[in-house]
Amino acid sequence: MQPASPSPSGRALRAIVRKDVTVALSSKAVSVPFVMVPLIVMVGLPLLLALLAPRTAAGMGQLADQLETLSPDLVARVSGLDPDQQAVVLGLVYLLAPLFLIVPLMVASVLAADSFAGEKERGTLEALVYSPISDRDLMLAKMLSAWLPAVVVGCICFVVYCVTANVAAWPTMGRVFMPTTMWLVLLVWVMPAAAAVGLGTSVIVSSRVRTFQEAYQLGGVVVLPIVALMIGQVTGLMYFSAWLVVLLGLVLWLAAAALLWLGARSLRRTELIARL
């Protein structure tokens, strides 16, 4: 075999991303949450909410009353709808919006845990660091192998969620109501940032633990802010307006940049070899 070029970075990057994803998905510890979490969050919950919303419209109406006192803008948005439709829109458009972020966070976090801590645990890092790939490309490839699939899965989940919500709520809504502008901002601006936060957290955690399981469990703390956002919406403290989502994306990008800057040190070849 003869070298294709002195700088084999493009093929090497693709090879690492492909290998990391293949290896990760061949493990049940990775593949099960990889499939189950999006299925529950993006299909199960909207289906349940869309089907139950009309029956619990009165209860959801109370939620609307609560929001009315705190958010005139939200009230204005649902005021022209009947109570059943209000329940559907409040549930599917606003209440579940933060949960959408769990998917890229979880996928990036699990893949990064397997890519870093998992590879360290399996003892496969040493052969990789002896390869001619540069430190910069190695770092980039390892980050992409977690971030890229998370964004792809996020996009697929977005489509699945919109289809599920529109189909399941059709009897109540009688029209296509998803995606809204806020959800599009969520997809384009916030979801990739959430994936980067999941990645950054996992890189830092993985550099301090020895096994995939430890990294996976410790990395799970990244979903806590999402839970806080959910609670914030349910209690009427805030709601996911397009502007709030833009701001949320900015905060997440800044957090991701800080985490990745801190974590990048641990991805240098000399650091990787020192931890073997």
Add this chain to the structure above:
Amino acid sequence: MVRSSSRDAPVVAAAGLTRRFGEKVAVDGLDLVVGRGEVLALLGHNGAGKTTTIRMLAGILTPTAGSARVFGLSPFADGPAVRSRLGVLPEKHALEERLTARQNLRYYADLYGYTRERVDGRIAEMLTRFGLTDAADRKVGGFSKGMKQRLALARALQHEPELLFLDEPTSGLDPVASREVTASLREQSAGEGRTVVLCTHDLGLAQAVCDRVAVMRSGAVVAIGTPAELAGRLPGRLIVEVGLGEGKRALESVRAAFPDAAVELAPVGDELTIDHLPAGSAPRVVALLVGSELSVYRVEPVRATLQDVYFSIYGEGG
């Protein structure tokens, strides 16, 4: 076949190479030159600095002091260029056990950036050469230790490196697998003319395949040379069989005449083992015994082995 460049330039040259981990000195002022096509073994106990030396020469660990050139390049400044011409077999095979043998080889072929055209053919060639064709599409997790080691060796060789770093290539292998690896190494050095630096505890392997050996202790090379040169530096051993019941007298005579020699009488039979004799002393020992009216049935000079050299440095207890 390996590529050729300036024929006389050493492939590896290290001067004063030092690496400290905190207070611990892993490699201590190492000077080493390895010529093109040479097979050099780094011998030494665990922690002697062998693996750290290889890591520095591959440019994945920066030295605390000293310098190194590999193919005339700095492995620290020109790491990717140096590593693209290196093949490395780490101590732990470092194979991805969730992938098949073929996927493992393809992954590393891609990392080395080789053209698609010959990849499939080359992978098939390596699988055949290392007897893994039937297992090519099986996951590596189900392989025996010997199969994994052969696959790791195939991975190290598939891009036709000019220089091979092998860290404990026969570690943990059964005798059959160990013999297969030894045969492969002979082929690499004699058949392919490849430069090989191997770290090993396997003195038999070093004696069998290496042009030179360097014995490391506490991070420094304490002896270097061909196995014969190193063995020749040790005083020889002489085994002498005398007449029935004459062993004790023979022992006393030799001890008296050669006070610096270590003489032992075998518990059974009348056989003396004489160590630390000055070179060329065998005729004097025979003359002494015959002059003492003892019957000499057998005189067998025994050359020192690499094992003797190793134990003379590390001591019998290590």
